[in-house]
Amino acid sequence: MLICPAVKRGWQHSMKLYIAEKPSLARAIAAVLPKPQSKGDGCIRCGNGDVVSWCVGHLLEQAEPESYDPAFKQWRYEHLPIVPDQWQLKPRPKVRSQLSVLRKLVKEADQIVHAGDPDREGQLLVDEVFDYLKVSDTKKRAIQRLLISDLNPSAVTKALAKVRTNSEFVPLSVSALARSRADWLYGINLTRALTLQGRKAGFDGLLSVGRVQTPVLGLVVTRDREIESFVSKPFYEVRAHLLTPAGERFTATWVPSEACARWQDDEGRILSRKLAENVAERIGGKEALVEQAKRSPGKQPAPLPYNLSALQIDASKAFGLSAQAVLDACQSLYEKHRAITYPRSDCRYLPQEHHGEAPAVMRAIGQSEANLADAVKSADTSRRGRAWNDKKVEAHHAIIPTSKAVPVERLSADERKVYGLVARQYLMQFYPDWRYADTELQLRIESGLFIAKSRQTLEAGWKVLLGKGEKEADELPRVEVGDQLLCEKGEVVDKQTQPPKPFTDATLLAAMTGIARFVSDNSLRKILRETDGLGTEATRAGIIELLVKRGYLQRQGKTLKSSQAGRGLIDALPERVSKPDLTAHWESSLDAMARREGRYDQFMEALGVSLRELVDELGSQVPESLRGVPSSAKPRRKGQKRKGSTSRSGSTRSRSRSKAAAG
Incomplete structure (x- = not known):
């Protein structure tokens, strides 16, 4: 008599529940777990009774202001700043059913494995589900953390053998939570404040302010004006x-x-x-x-293997690809083709043990990229250069090809270009100085x-x-x-003498990653040289596209130029909001938090003080720089849903924050 796996589990095996960030990762995990398997409602049940389920990006998002007080549905200056006493998350409507699936599975599970993407945002994405579903403290303390940066079976199997305790990553999650809430506070309050003041100047459009997007816009506005005022000598x-x-x-x-x-x-x-x-x-x-x-x-x-920003910069220079196009190609190469490792990495180093996989990766490159076949033959896989450094690798490593060969005809034009760059950069590690x-x-x-x-x-x-x-x-x-x-x-x-060159995707990304060059505070500049810069590997492309979508930046061929509305917005703000100093300092504080060297409460308290000062300052004058400026992005009226919320670029992951506060 055949016994149902679920019944058999009840007799012999405690149920282990894996929660991946997205279905593609869940399938990769299930592929190396015991057979036979069956597809359930929002999950995959394995032969030994274990279950693999998934999120669909963020299942939860920050509640809108009116969730805290119905009066906040109307944009009124006297409501500002809006600062929740008790933060609320709400299910995203389109994925509510998957949250219900996880609610049932979490109750059934004897052991839970967190399998979010190996970064700050991925850590929070699954952790916030545990909190929302009120997982018991006992069960929460036993949660394990699975870190996967390569979706091929051999890599997933190795990762499964190295699960860690999820509690090790609490600082990473707290840092992401602080980032999410700070984005909400900063974006909601300053966007409402400036939009309401803009109406007094006759500007009937949305004036979106964000802790990253606004300084990025400020960089472009400043550069454009330097070019226009430049007098050649x-x-x-x-x-x-x-x-x-x-x-x-x-x-x-x-x-x-x-x-x-x-x-x-x-x-x-x-x-x-x-x-x-x-x-x-x-x-x-x-x-x-x-x-x-x-x-x-x-x-x-040889230059180190790529992180995302370095890859986006080189792809923009070589092929004129936008940062978003590169991220989209990377995401497809990772999830669909499994041809490269985790793409949102901010690391340019590889673990020592990965060196042993070089011959298999080389074979895959030779079979996938005919132009590099001769280069593969000449590579010396016994070379072990500076790229292999365990001390430089944390949650994820550099972006490199996997050992899976992908016929070139299966790749789009952009995917071929990006794969070629990643493969060539990896091959360089096996060539002499x-x-x-x-x-x-x-x-x-x-x-x-x-x-x-x-x-x-x-x-x-x-x-x-x-x-x-x-x-x-x-x-x-x-x-x-x-x-x-x-x-x-x-x-x-x-x-x-020549004027400065206008920004392109490549040079703007380089400015965001090397933001210390644009910071006036000497002490802060020193700190920022050791941090990630303005924004994160995952968000920079989306920020640029958001500014274009909202009409603050315009593409002219390969160059990015500020629009009249973009300039008016920057001129209407206090200088410290449009400069990178303050927001870059936030990045430094968030990074310190992730390294257990900073405190959440201190960060949020300081933010609250500066927010009240900024709201008062914006309310004290009418932004004349916006008078007569045509608007393209309309503000939300009563009862109208905001459009244009940002999502995790190139994936199904939406940011856990208010749609009105994106960027």
């Missing part, structure tokens, strides 16, 4: 055309002395053509004495100092994978200190 270089006794020719550039400072700008460029002409005339036909001849060998290891020689010559001509530099490749190493690579300077002749050369003539080269 001429400057001049003096070059000496030199001849060695052996008949070799090269050029060296004049380095002005301190005596010339009054004719230079802040960057040391000569602004007087008369001065430059005088120097050029004096050196023609004169002796050039070699004062220094330095030849320095150097080497550079790029070796080169730097030469610098310092010469004295008529008491003036002239310098010539060049860099020559000795061994291409990993650079062979880049094709032609950058153009190298002409090799300088071999001369020694004390050699006397001839300056055949001097030449004045006319140049013009």
